[in-house]
Amino acid sequence: MSASLRLLVAVGLSLSFAACSGGGEKGAPEKAAEKAPEKAAEAAPEKAAEKAPEKAAQPMDTNGLSEAEFKALHALKEGATPALKGSMVAIGGGQHYLSLPAGAQAPAPAVIVIHEWWGLNDHIKHWADRLAAEGYAALAVDLYGGAVATTPDAAMAAMKAVDPAKATATLQAAAQFLADDARVKASKTGVIGWCFGGAWSLQAGLKVEGLDAVVMYYGRTVTEAEALKGLEAPLLGVFADQDDHITADSVDAFEKALAAAGKTATIHRYDAQHAFANPSSDRYDQAAASAAWSKVEPFLEAHLK
Secondary structure: OOHHHHHHHHHHHHHHHOOOOOOOOOOOOOOOOOOOOEEEEEEOOOOOOOOOOOOOOOOOOOOOOOHHHHHHOOOEOOOOOOOOOOEEEEEOOEEEEEEOOOOOOOOOOEEEEEOOOOEOOHHHHHHHHHHHHOOOEEEEEOOOOOOEOOOHHHHHHHHHOOOHHHHHHHHHHHHHHHHHOOOOOOOOEEEEEEOHHHHHHHHHHHHOOOOOEEEEEOOOOOOOHHHHOOOOOOEEEEEEOOOOOOOHHHHHHHHHHHHHOOOOEEEEEEOOOOOOOOOOEOOOOHHHHHHHHHHHHHHHHHHHO
């Protein structure tokens, strides 16, 4: 990749991530008639085509929101998380958080957990613990190189500093760690992330070989079918109808692109705001978050266990 193209990709990712805070049978996606508390659209299209050459991630329309408006989408809510149960592990020159199920023995199903725009804070570590309690070896990766933000300005700066190539290498190394580590020896591996992490969860599905499930919460979408050809794992997407950044139109376009690319995907939409599933956000909506988790939990179980 040329220096100019790398710069374009990095700028595109920064702009499109700036709002972040924190299988079934195959067939084309459909819009559901129901709306409350969610409307589900399921895509179980035909078998995916052969993996196409990797394309650079493309920036999404930011819908005219200013940087200040992007930041306002997420205010970090104060409050301590429950006591953490995992530990930090060194992978690829960085420190990441591994949480293992109590009494688990290898091989175990595994999930890569990708943080919001705040970085690998205790809230994300607690999400890894939550997944471990469900029986998964959960590895919460750090794509910020150790930086953890507590203000929107710091989060914006950390996010803009992310090198897409380095972030991709980190995710690939995380998958390899879960496959090789004697405590895990991953039988199957999935990935989950929120906003910044949701977008990178999709990118992991496109660029990390061997994944078995992809879960993305209100992350930047990809709306060109050709750019989705590399997605081999089934995908579950969670989106918010009141999201001013990841708009309903962009989710519609994402669904159409997934269908055109012949991908297995399920999209759920909730009458909530961006970051509704993040307890660390003051836009947290417990009812919508619980409804979304009731879809995510069986999806992970079906594809990883």
